[in-house]
Amino acid sequence: GPNGPLPQAILDMHPDAAFIKRNGKVNAWYNADFRKAVEATGKTQVILAGITTDVCTSFLALSLVDAGYTVFANSDASGTFNVRTAEDANSRMCAAGVQLLSTFAVALELIIMRDWRSTPGAPELLPFFNKYLPEYGLLARAHGVAVTNGTLSGL
Known part of the structure; x- marks a missing residue:
């Protein structure tokens, strides 16, 4: 499409991901x-993001809702x-019923986070947050220090 090829860095990060060339179709659902690949998963919930919120993300999200899917759009991505x-x-x-979520909320929704002490929990997730959401990583590290030094009790 007009946005160019998928960056090699993304392809390298996900070598086993299916790549479907759309040949100019703006709305991926068309x-x-x-469409067959999405339907073949048997899933009823879809998390998505796109290059542009108003076209790439919105068009697909609205089509998925029309097709009966529960849709979560990552507003950070x-x-x-x-x-x-x-x-x-x-x-x-x-x-239209699309649920907008941050990257942080998507990550926690994916693991049905209810308690940082569960697995996966803080030890497994903090490296991700340190790398991709450094503001939260800083907050979590400060909380850990406060618990360790007795300023706070808890996690």
């Missing part, structure tokens, strides 16, 4: 191979040209 455009796209998706 590509029969993509999609971008657009200005705040107003993002707000309008997010409002449109929310009105």
Whole structure:
């Protein structure tokens, strides 16, 4: 498409992921191979993001909702040209039933996080957060120090 090829770094990070070339179709759901691949998973919930919130993410999210899927759009992983455009796209998706989540919320939803002491819990997740959400990693490390030195009791 007009956005160019998928960056090699992403392909290298996910060597076993299916790659479906869409040949110009903006809405991935309109590509029969993509649609069949999603349907073949048997899943009813889809987490997605796109290059642009107002087109790539919204078009697919709305199509998935129309097809009966529960859709979670990662609002941190999609971008657009200005705040107003993002707000309008997010409002449109929310009105259709798409749930907007941050990367942090997506990570915790995936493991059905209810307690940091469960597995996977803090020890398994903090390296990810340190790398990809350093603000939260800093907060978690400060909390750990406060527990260790007795300022706080708990985790």
